[in-house]
Amino acid sequence: MLTLMHHNANGLPHPFCMLEVLLAEPFPQTPTDMLQLEQRLSVAAAQTADQMVLVQLTRAHEAGAFVRQAMAQARAQSPVPLIHKGFRMTSVLLLGGTRMVIETPSLREDRRGRQGRRRRIRGPHGAGCYPVLEALGIADRVSPATRSEIALHVVQAASYREAAAMLARRGLACHVSRLVRISTATAETRSHLRDAALAAALRLPVAPTGPLAGKRVRVSLDGGRVRTRRRHRGRKTAKGRHGCSTPWREPRLLGIDFLDTQGQPDRLRLPLYAGLLGDAEAVWALLIGYVRCAGPPMRRWWSVSLMEPHGFGIEGSA
Numbered sequence: 169m170l171t172l173m174h175h176n177a178n179g180l181p182h183p184f185c186m187l188e189v190l191l192a193e194p195f196p197q198t199p200t201d202m203l204q205l206e207q208r209l210s211v212a213a214a215q216t217a218d219q220m221v222l223v224q225l226t227r228a229h230e231a232g233a234f235v236r237q238a239m240a241q242a243r244a245q246s247p248v249p250l251i252h253k254g255f256r257m258t259s260v261l262l263l264g265g266t267r268m269v270i271e272t273p274s275l276r277e278d279r280r281g282r283q284g285r286r287r288r289i290r291g292p293h294g295a296g297c298y299p300v301l302e303a304l305g306i307a308d309r310v311s312p313a314t315r316s317e318i319a320l321h322v323v324q325a326a327s328y329r330e331a332a333a334m335l336a337r338r339g340l341a342c343h344v345s346r347l348v349r350i351s352t353a354t355a356e357t358r359s360h361l362r363d364a365a366l367a368a369a370l371r372l373p374v375a376p377t378g379p380l381a382g383k384r385v386r387v388s389l390d391g392g393r394v395r396t397r398r399r400h401r402g403r404k405t406a407k408g409r410h411g412c413s414t415p416w417r418e419p420r421l422l423g424i425d426f427l428d429t430q431g432q433p434d435r436l437r438l439p440l441y442a443g444l445l446g447d448a449e450a451v452w453a454l455l456i457g458y459v460r461c462a463g464p465p466m467r468r469w470w471s472v473s474l475m476e477p478h479g480f481g482i483e484g485s486a
Contacts, residue, residue, distance in 0.1 A: 187212055211339045214264030221311070222268050228300060229272060235300055242275055242299035250297075251278040258298060260306055263313040265339040272298045308353045315354055318342065322351045362442075366457030380424070380462040386433075387459075388423040389451060396445075419443055420451050424458065 190209055196202040228234055243250050256274040259267050276296035298306075305312035317340065318331075325331035328344045328351075335342055342350075375381075393416055400411040425439035433439075442458065444450060 187216060211265075214339050215266055216264075218262040218264040218266035218268065221262055222266075222270075225268075225270060225304070228304065229270075234303075235273060238299040238303035239273060239275065242297055242302065246275075246297075249278040250275040251280070253296065256298075258301075259309055260301070261310045261314050261340075261342065263311060263317060263340065265341055270301075272300050275299055307357075308350050310350055314340070315350060318347060318350050319354050322347060365461060366454065369457045369460040370453070372460075374460050378462045380459065384427045384429075384431075386425050386427055387455065388425075389420065389455070390423075391418045391420045393417075394419050417445050419445055422451065422454055422458070424462075 187209070190205070190212055193205075196205050239252070253274045253276045255271045257269060257271050259269050262268055274296055275298075301307070308315070310318070318335065321331040321334050322328065325334060328347050332342055332344050332347055335347075395414045396417045398413050398415060400413065402410070404410055420443065422442045422444075423439055426434040426437040428434045440458065440462075442454060444454060446454075
C-alpha cells in the first residue's frame with residue numbers, strides 16, 4: 169500500500185510520472201503481457217489520482233477561511249462544548265488504495281473544570297473530531313468515494329472476506345475488520361439521516377411534487393426471522409469474554425414499486441426498499457414517512473392483497 173505524507177505534498181513528483189514510466193516500457197507481445205500491463209496501468213492511474221487528492225486536501229488546510237468555517241460548524245453541531253487541541257496526524261484511505269497521512273486540526277470535548285478522576289475510556293460523544301476532514305465528508309479514516317465503494321462491495325458480496333478480495337482486485341486493499349467497522353458506521357449514519365428525514369416529513373406539509381406524485385404504486389410489507397446477538401453484562405467468563413444470547417427477531421421489509429397502466433410493475437423505474445427491526449408502529453411510521461417524503465401517489469382507491477402468510481400489499485390507483 170502506497171503511503172503519502174501531508175508534509176511532502178508540495179514536493180511530490182509530477183503526478184503522471186508513474187504513467188510515463190509505464191508508457192516508456194516495450195509494447196506487450198503476449199496476452200499475459202497485455203493483462204499485466206493493463207493491471208499495472210490501472211493501479212498507477214488510481215495512485216496518481218490519490219496524489220492529486222492529497223494536493224487538493226493540502227490546499228483546503230491552507231485556506232484559513234475554510235478551516236475557520238469548518239471548525240465553527242463542528243462546534244455548532246456538537247451537543248457538548250469543544251476545545252481546540254491543535255494539529256494531529258491521522259490517516260485516510262483513498263479510493264486508489266493509498267493511505268494518506270495528514271496533519272489536521274482536532275477538536276475535543278472540553279473537560280476543564282470537571283471534578284473527579286479523569287476518564288480513560290471513550291465517552292458517548294467520542295474522543296474528538298477532525299472538523300476540516302468532516303467538512304469534506306471524510307470520516308472513519310476513509311474518503312467519501314472509498315466509503316461508497318466499500319459499502320457497494322459489502323452489500324453485493326456474500327461475505328466480508330469476499331468483499332475484501334473483490335476490493336483488492338481493483339487495488340483497494342482493506343482488512344476484513346476494517347470493512348466491518350466502516351460498513352457498520354456507514355449503516356448507522358444512514359439510519360440516523362433516514363430517521364431525521366422521516367421525522368421532518370411527518371411535521372412538514374406534503375410536497376405536491378415528488379417521485380410518487382401522481383403515480384400508480386404498490387406498497388408491500390413482509391417479515392421474516394433472524395437471530396440477533398445480545399451481549400450479557402457483568403462478570404466475564406473464564407476465557408475473559410462476556411456471555412451472550414441470540415434471541416429471534418422479526419425483520420420487516422418495506423417495498424414501494426411503480427405500476428404501469430396495466431397494473432404491472434414498471435421495469436423502467438427502480439423500486440424503493442427499506443428494512444428495519446422495529447414493531448408494527450415503527451413500520452407504519454416508516455411507510456407514512458416515505459410516502460410523505462416522495463409525494464402522494466394517486467389515491468382514488470386502494471386495494472389490499474395478501475402476498476405471503478405474514479405479508480400483504482397495498483395498491484393505489486387513479
